[in-house]
Amino acid sequence: MQVDTDIVTETLPPSMLWATHLERDRRRSVHTVRAYRAAAERLTAFLNRHWGERMDRAALSRVTAADLRGYLAFRRENGLGNASAARELSAVRGFLAWANEAAEQPRLRGPRVKRGLPRPISPAEAVALAEDVADDASEPWIGARDWAVLLLLYGAGLRIGEALTLPGGILPLGETVRVLGKRAKTRVVPLLPQVREAIEAYAAQTPWPIERDTPLFRGAKGGPLSPVMIRRAVRMARARLGLGERTTPHALRHSFATHLLGRGADLRALQELLGHASLSSTQVYTQVDAAHLMDVYRSAHPRA
Template identity: 85%
Template sequence: MLWSEHLARDRRRSEHTIRAYRATAERLTAFLQAHWGARIDRADLSRVTASDLRAYLADRREHGLGNASAARELSAVRGFLAWANAQAEQPRMRGPRVKTGVPRPISPADAMALAGEVADDAAEPWIGARDWAVLLLLYGAGLRIGEALTLHGDILPLGETLRVTGKRAKTRVVPLLPQVRAAIDAYVAQAPWAIARDEPLFRGAKGGPLSPVMIRRAVQAARTRLGLGDRTTPHALRHSFATHLLGRGADLRALQELLGHASLSSTQVYTQVDAAHLMDVYRNAHPHG
């Protein structure tokens, strides 16, 4: 598909992004053919209106698409339409927004959409793989950003668990989901530097240790594009990890150990979340479900 070739050659997107964007283009094309009742070609894409896009997103929402995922979908659609007819004026349509309010965990779909948006917007494929791996460590293993960025090459090769050094030099062992292990392995395979056992695992663009400021900036830009609230931070992914596990029925003491909390009172804050609702969401969408 020419769209995929453009993404790879001209935009230097990763294979993961190309697959996601190609799937979006295919879904849009199939929807428009059914919506308009006729086969379409590239030229027909110039007549897509905001009304058509609203109908498309409404259809996607019926299939369970959340606000952040809808915003990502709309961003991919706009890119596809701009490429299909670069001279045509694109339909104007505001992306969905998430209501702000009391602090709450990010839904599994929004957490993955956020991580994907950060990875997709990276300047280089290896940087996208790096950011994806970092954010999955926060959401899939409950690490603090500082804990993730102080990991060294001696954790390789990865096993089913990871020993983490947290606050006050306290160590704990956390399980690694297959998706998290795969993300780290993919980053290591693409990194332009060999990673020695005594050197930082995650590197900045010039080869030095990756600063948490870079991850926070990337998340801030991504949450703006996705319409997520200001409280959607890297630490919110750890918060979501905890609330989703608790909603699934995790023991509070076990959760305390996973998070590395010195006091159980620090862990009990997560009991304020609606466990029944989180359990349903978690079963349907979380990679550990």
């Protein structure tokens, strides 16, 4: 018996179909797909209760600005802040645009959100953090692993997801490494000697076989290393060192960018190193550098 795939597809929830579209056609990351699908599911659940009917793509074409205001009000009752509300509105707008490509979308101005500047940490703090994480590891090879991962974030500017998905095939290392970034875009990143040495030291100590097409960094039981484990280790280390809550793995990437810019790096070159699709994403670091200079000025100048 032949199954009509179109009929089967139409029976799936719109949120699931949208998630498939984002992953397959838009090549969005796993984290983005998960977050956007969750937002779509929350919206359709709200509309199910609000309208008392099952939501499909045809029903979504009737969503108005008043419906979206009601939805955001409902979400705010559950403690949603301005920044989260803006992200939620962006996600559901994309969902509605996908569901009804020919229909005019309801217009609703999102909450105003002041864009915060990245919070880098000093080179000394970055090194101290990585050393503390490595020293606290339960086994020497795990310490070598965590040291290598954190040096990739601070010394090469990788996102944590990019570092943890590096395949064993990058060995033996050269002066650069090819990184798979957001939206499946690849870029070439230089490796400092210290970063190469850290990766090679881990590779020499890991008890698990390094295979060309599997993740280089392994968890304690041999599976792919989860970013949760690195974030947890950093959280514990910053508490021991008395560092602020903004000292996260991603802050090491911010520090990489800010310190390079402070030493005269070209903005376009920095954009390539970070894998930013838009130069505006990189330009925010010029504000960070200026803010740092003002802090130094105020603390050091006798008339400041």
